[in-house]
Amino acid sequence: MLKILLPSILLLPSTWLISPKYLWTTTLSYSLLIASASLMWLAAPAETGWSFLNCLMASDPVSTPLLVLTCWLLPLMILASQNHLMLEPTNRQRTFISLLISLQIFLILAFSATELIMFYIMFEATLIPTLIIITRWGNQMERLNAGTYFLFYTLAGSLPLLIALLLLQNSTGTLSFFTIPYLPLTCSDPWAHKIWWTACLLAFLVKMPLYGAHLWLPKAHVEPPIAGSMVLAAVLLKLGGYGMMRILIILDPISKELSYPFIILALWGVIMTGSICLRQTDLKALIAYSSVSHMGLVAAAILIQTPWAFTGALILMIAHGLTSSALFCLANTNYERTHSRTMLLARGLQTLLPLTAVWWFIATLANLALPPLPNLMGELMIITSLFKWSMWTLILTGLGTLITAGYSLYMFLTTQHGPIPNHLISINPPHSREHLLLTLHLLPLLLLILKPELLWGWSA
Amino acid sequence: MAPPIYSALIISLGLGTTMTFASTHWYLAWMGIEINTLAIIPLMSQNHTPRATEATTKYFFAQATASATLLFASISNAFLTGEWDILQTPNTLTSSLITLALAMKIGLAPLHSWMPEVMQGLSLLIGLILSTWQKLAPLYLIYQIQPTNSNIFITLGLLSIIVGGWGGFNQVQLRKILAYSSIAHLGWMILILSFSPPLALLTILIYLMMTFSLFSSFMLTRTTHINSLATTWAKIPILTISTPLVLLSLGGLPPLTGFMPKWLILQELTKQDLAPIATLAALSSLFSLYFYLRLSYAMTLTMPPNNPAGTLPWRLNTRHNTTMMSLTTTSTICLLPVTPAIMALLPF
Numbered sequence: 001m002l003k004i005l006l007p008s009i010l011l012l013p014s015t016w017l018i019s020p021k022y023l024w025t026t027t028l029s030y031s032l033l034i035a036s037a038s039l040m041w042l043a044a045p046a047e048t049g050w051s052f053l054n055c056l057m058a059s060d061p062v063s064t065p066l067l068v069l070t071c072w073l074l075p076l077m078i079l080a081s082q083n084h085l086m087l088e089p090t091n092r093q094r095t096f097i098s099l100l101i102s103l104q105i106f107l108i109l110a111f112s113a114t115e116l117i118m119f120y121i122m123f124e125a126t127l128i129p130t131l132i133i134i135t136r137w138g139n140q141m142e143r144l145n146a147g148t149y150f151l152f153y154t155l156a157g158s159l160p161l162l163i164a165l166l167l168l169q170n171s172t173g174t175l176s177f178f179t180i181p182y183l184p185l186t187c188s189d190p191w192a193h194k195i196w197w198t199a200c201l202l203a204f205l206v207k208m209p210l211y212g213a214h215l216w217l218p219k220a221h222v223e224p225p226i227a228g229s230m231v232l233a234a235v236l237l238k239l240g241g242y243g244m245m246r247i248l249i250i251l252d253p254i255s256k257e258l259s260y261p262f263i264i265l266a267l268w269g270v271i272m273t274g275s276i277c278l279r280q281t282d283l284k285a286l287i288a289y290s291s292v293s294h295m296g297l298v299a300a301a302i303l304i305q306t307p308w309a310f311t312g313a314l315i316l317m318i319a320h321g322l323t324s325s326a327l328f329c330l331a332n333t334n335y336e337r338t339h340s341r342t343m344l345l346a347r348g349l350q351t352l353l354p355l356t357a358v359w360w361f362i363a364t365l366a367n368l369a370l371p372p373l374p375n376l377m378g379e380l381m382i383i384t385s386l387f388k389w390s391m392w393t394l395i396l397t398g399l400g401t402l403i404t405a406g407y408s409l410y411m412f413l414t415t416q417h418g419p420i421p422n423h424l425i426s427i428n429p430p431h432s433r434e435h436l437l438l439t440l441h442l443l444p445l446l447l448l449i450l451k452p453e454l455l456w457g458w459s460a
Numbered sequence: 461m462a463p464p465i466y467s468a469l470i471i472s473l474g475l476g477t478t479m480t481f482a483s484t485h486w487y488l489a490w491m492g493i494e495i496n497t498l499a500i501i502p503l504m505s506q507n508h509t510p511r512a513t514e515a516t517t518k519y520f521f522a523q524a525t526a527s528a529t530l531l532f533a534s535i536s537n538a539f540l541t542g543e544w545d546i547l548q549t550p551n552t553l554t555s556s557l558i559t560l561a562l563a564m565k566i567g568l569a570p571l572h573s574w575m576p577e578v579m580q581g582l583s584l585l586i587g588l589i590l591s592t593w594q595k596l597a598p599l600y601l602i603y604q605i606q607p608t609n610s611n612i613f614i615t616l617g618l619l620s621i622i623v624g625g626w627g628g629f630n631q632v633q634l635r636k637i638l639a640y641s642s643i644a645h646l647g648w649m650i651l652i653l654s655f656s657p658p659l660a661l662l663t664i665l666i667y668l669m670m671t672f673s674l675f676s677s678f679m680l681t682r683t684t685h686i687n688s689l690a691t692t693w694a695k696i697p698i699l700t701i702s703t704p705l706v707l708l709s710l711g712g713l714p715p716l717t718g719f720m721p722k723w724l725i726l727q728e729l730t731k732q733d734l735a736p737i738a739t740l741a742a743l744s745s746l747f748s749l750y751f752y753l754r755l756s757y758a759m760t761l762t763m764p765p766n767n768p769a770g771t772l773p774w775r776l777n778t779r780h781n782t783t784m785m786s787l788t789t790t791s792t793i794c795l796l797p798v799t800p801a802i803m804a805l806l807p808f
Contacts, residue, residue: 095701106715121796125715128708135761144757151753152746155713159742162723166730166738199739 001057004038004071005108011101020090024082027097031075031104038071042454050114050178057112058177062310062457065318066242070107070235072444073325074100077227079437080329083336084225096137099129100227107235111242116165116175119246120158123203123239127154130236133228134220146219153216157206160199167196168250181249197258200247207240208295210262211269221288222341226332229284233291233328234321241295241317244302245310259303266300267386267396269293274403278410283331283343286411287324290367293404294320297397301382307459309385314457316378319445323366323375326441330360333434334415337427343411346427348420356430357416359438366445368408369401374448374455461506472499473593480597485544486534490527493565493597497523500594503586504578515581519590522574526564533557546604555605556612562598568616568650569623572643576627579639584684587635588675591642592668599649599664603657610654614737618744620647625747632686634678637751641710642671644748651741652725655732658806663721666795669788670710670718676785677703689759700763702789704756709792711749717795720802 011030018026041064044051050058059067077100085093103126110122127150135147169175172183187193206213221229248255273292280286298316301309333356334346350357369375379401386393448455472495479492497520505516537554538544549555560571567575579587607613624644631637645667653660678684681695693700709718722745729738795802 121714121719124713124719128705128713128716132704132761135757136763144761147757147761148750148753152750155746155749156743159746160739163726163730163735163738163742166727167735169727170731 001052001054001059001112003040004034005057005105007034007037008071008074008101008105008108012098015094015097015101020093023090023093023097024078027101028075028078031078031101035068035071035075038068041067052112053114056114056118057109058114059112060458062245062314063111063242065314065455065457066235066238067108067111069238069318069321070104070111072440073231073234073321074104076325076329076437076440077230079433079440080230080332081225081227082433083431096133096227099133100231103129103133103231107239110239114177116168116177116180116247119243120162120165123207123243124155124158126236126239127151130220130224130228130232133231134224137225137228138223139225140223142219143223146216146223149216150220153206153213154203157213158203161203164196164199168200177246185250193254194258197251197254200251201244201262204240204244204247205262205299208237208244208299209240209292210299211265211272211292211296214269214273214292217292218285218288221291221328222282222284226328226335229328229332230325233287233324237291237295238317238321241298241302241313244299245313248302248305255303255305263300263303266296266303267393267400269296270300270400271396271403274400274407277407278403280407281343282341283334283411283415284328284341286343286407287327287331290327290404290407291320291324293400294324297379297382297400300386300393304385304389306385306389308381309389311456311459312378312381312385314378315374315452315455316382318455319366319374319378319448322441322445323363326359326363326438326445327367329434329437329441330356330363333430338424343414345421346424347414348416348418348424349427350416351420352424352427353430355435356438359435359442360412360416362442362446363438364408364412366442368405372449373445374452377452461502465502469499469503472496473503473589475499477593477597481600484546486538486546487544489546489597489601490531490534493530493601494527496594496597497527500586500589503589504582506586507583509581511581512583513581515578518574518581519578522578523565526561526571529561529564530558533561546601547606549605552609555607556609558605559602559607559612559616562602563616563650565598566595566646567639567643568646569619569643572620572623572627575643576631576636576639579635579642580633582635584635584675584679584682587638588672588679591638591671591675595642595646595664599660602650602653603660607654613650613654614734617647617649617651617653618737618741620644620650621741621744622747623647625744625750628748628751631751634684634686634689634755637755638671638674641748641752644745645671645710648721648725648741648745651737652728656728659721659724659728662802662806663725666717666721670706670792673706673785673788673792674703674710676782676788677706680780680782680785686755686758689755690762692759693763700760702793704760705793706789707752707756708749711752712745713749715796717792720796720799724799724803 014030015027041052041059044064050060052059078097085096106122106125110119113119113122131147131151134150135143165175172180209217221232270293273289277286277289294316298313301313335341338346366373366375369379383397386397476492476496476499480489483489483492501516501520504519505512533554537549537551540551564571579590582590621644624640624647628637628640649660649663677699681692683689705716709716712718712722726738726742
């Protein structure tokens, strides 16, 4: 575990001491090296237990895919940010890269934490670098509002979580992931137990986000620069899912009835946000709402707690992370050329940028869950397990799949097909950097078709 | 101000608080507090502007009222129980009265109205002394009363956290914002005082460190208004990184040091079966976080090449001694991982 954490921490002094000429190439290659080294976590002994242990950190089949995704994402973020940061002074570039690296450090510590308070502190610690990326380097005035919404929605959900964890520690004496599943949990007052249950889950539901508490997400995904959107969509939302998976083990048996409203809200959110996507004009907002839609499915699956549901949720989280990040990178290629997020301004791109059209095609197909991509694997397992839980959910999930296909195709057809508009006089051809970025996103997604056992979590 | 007079006043400030610390008799404690008040009055009005005079007068009235109440309560206690010893204040009526008098001395809600207006009229250095040094003696006396009934402390604490947060919402003057932040942090201290006095000691020490750091940043750039914060990037660029982190630490965000007292206080409150009060206190501290965040927006997050929020000022003298400020700023940002060591040092 420290083999990956210490090099990540030491990337920080490297960023500040490298000469400006080699800053981007060195940070990119070092972070790619760390990412390849992190693949060793996938070779853990195939049991349901913990591996790579030390006193404070460990990895198990649920956290390993998320850890690898986190480490994989840092070189991609550095690659994506290079263009728009080139014109800034060197110290600002170093600060930006340091923020990305510190996010990676906090995320590694969060996903590998073995104790709930450590997880909580790292969960909250990811807020500060993300806030600074959104509000300092965003491009529109709305970014200040976005940062405020992001910070306060997450904190309002997570302060009750802190108190719930402290209460749990009082009654069980420990908060370690190793012992907590086996300790008896007694709470005398039924009302207090229900409020404690809600306090435990609220932070993660807001982070995922659940449909009713999702207002921070469109703002926070649209305003930051590309690296901020990538990390938010790919990893930070999954923190909520991961936390929910960990803590639901402790929360039985009242979860059976208390989770009903949240499951229904999540499924309803799939349809509602999907419908919003059908009428969006802003490309990044469309991808943001599509994130809410997919994470609604994940939230519902985690709340029903069956093995297939957990597996489907984990697969969908990883697949959606890669897909959503790829879509944001594609939206960024549009943004860098037209400096606008409006979809109609950059349409007909299949003729102008044919190679990028291939990436748009693959990413769109991944978003609408085409077989045999892992997105479909995850969605199908979730839909099946929800159907077993209650057959009426099939209406909601089936309709959701239909709407997802609808807006994904709408996005593809608007940006790629159709006549070239008259105002696109000269568009820069795609850079090799952009092709490399999208390859590094979509190639793992395609390779995961061949070995999905890496993502199956505890069912492996 | 002439150096002999200035040094006499500073020494009297130190003497007053030390007398209160060293006393076991209520008269001596009261005398120490009075010496403190009298010594700081000339310091407050030293630049003789009408605003400073107004602040001094308001401070004097508030403190005189509180001292008179304190004297009255301690004499009543001696009358009713025959005890002048501070540690032996068993009578509930008089100990509540003493608590309220001392609460007015330090500016806890609902006895806080004098605090923002007084702080606004002072220079930043004297404001720093007011928020840090002047709180020590009364807090020590409250600590020593060894209260049995915690209701009054919980009420004072919760009200102060809420008022400290809500009151600072609409402020643009930095000194008023610092006054409300002081009220909120004192609320956290009082909240835990009846349950775990060492935690209150930890909170005040960390608060002293964070406030010193923040006041020093403002003194370095001589800013007293949110608008002038926007010029910090042109004067001392490193402050644009450190001051937002200090502000977020004051707001209690992990992984910064300011999270440590809040975490430990919430832990103690849940151990005492006061989880709803803990939740209310935690959520109310989000109010103060809002205006700390607004200060960091003004300072850092709207820097060029985005549209700058202010015009560039004259840069005058450049010699600064930043030893203490760098020590306290580093501690404000990096001290959370040493929480176990700090908890081992305090007498728990």
